[in-house]
Amino acid sequence: SQQGEEDPQALSIQEGENATMNCSYKTSINNLQWYRQNSGRGLVHLILIRSNEREKHSGRLRVTLDTSKKSSSLLITASRAADTASYFCATDAPGNQFYFGTGTSLTVIP
Amino acid sequence: NAGVTQTPKFQVLKTGQSMTLQCAQDMNHEYMSWYRQDPGMGLRLIHYSVGAGITDQGEVPNGYNVSRSTTEDFPLRLLSAAPSQTSVYFCASRIMTGYNSPLHFGNGTRLTVT
Numbered sequence: 001s002q003q004g005e006e007d008p009q010a011l012s013i014q015e016g017e018n019a020t021m022n023c024s025y026k027t028s029i030n031n032l033q034w035y036r037q038n039s040g041r042g043l044v045h046l047i048l049i050r051s052n053e054r055e056k057h058s059g060r061l062r063v064t065l066d067t068s069k070k071s072s073s074l075l076i077t078a079s080r081a082a083d084t085a086s087y088f089c090a091t092d093a094p095g096n097q098f099y100f101g102t103g104t105s106l107t108v109i110p
Numbered sequence: 111n112a113g114v115t116q117t118p119k120f121q122v123l124k125t126g127q128s129m130t131l132q133c134a135q136d137m138n139h140e141y142m143s144w145y146r147q148d149p150g151m152g153l154r155l156i157h158y159s160v161g162a163g164i165t166d167q168g169e170v171p172n173g174y175n176v177s178r179s180t181t182e183d184f185p186l187r188l189l190s191a192a193p194s195q196t197s198v199y200f201c202a203s204r205i206m207t208g209y210n211s212p213l214h215f216g217n218g219t220r221l222t223v224t
Contacts, residue, residue, distance in 0.1 A: 106152070
């Protein structure tokens with residue numbers, strides 16, 4: 001399987017705290033993307049980092065990428081109850097194939 | 111824009127039955143794909159297409175067929191349903207100009223095979 005893995009599988013934090021989730025992948029990549037999935041819904045794109053970038057910010061999101069270790073992390077700062085969802089990393093690999101990680105389930109307690 | 115539309119939302123099949131899951135997008139995206147999502151497994155790519163008339167296999171293609179006769183539509187066919195195909199199915203599309211574009215997802219079809 002070319003799937004990546006995410007760590008932790010589940011994360012529970014208080015509102016206002018920061019949430020960090022990690023992703024490891026196996027293939028060479030054009031870019032790495034993070035998605036959010038609310039229960040019973042499709043995935044929504046959050047942020048994309050290219051293979052030649054090391055860090056990227058978007059609002060309360062910060063993504064890092066280490067291609068030598070084939071790993072990425074997503075930091076959500078000042079979390080809100082509305083951030084409760086599952087988060088997936090996805091690698092955009094050469095050959096037009098996306099490989100998704102197994103996901104992190106985030107619960108933000110008000 | 112409706113984005114990516116999947117029908118039906120729910121479906122129950124008996125083993126051996128066939129059906130087609132529909133996917134349509136109105137964004138003129140060249141790339142379309144099908145995923146299945148199972149608990150603890152994330153999303154796994156079934157088939158994908160980079161344009162009308164072109165399809166290719168992903169990680170888990172067995173038991174599924176696809177065709178791409180138009181840019182807008184990318185149906186997924188189950189020829190003889192099996193309980194192992196019980197899953198949530200997502201269709202996704204993206205623009206292919208250059209690289210570095212995100213996938214746009216439909217809301218999924220929940221399929222149960224008894």
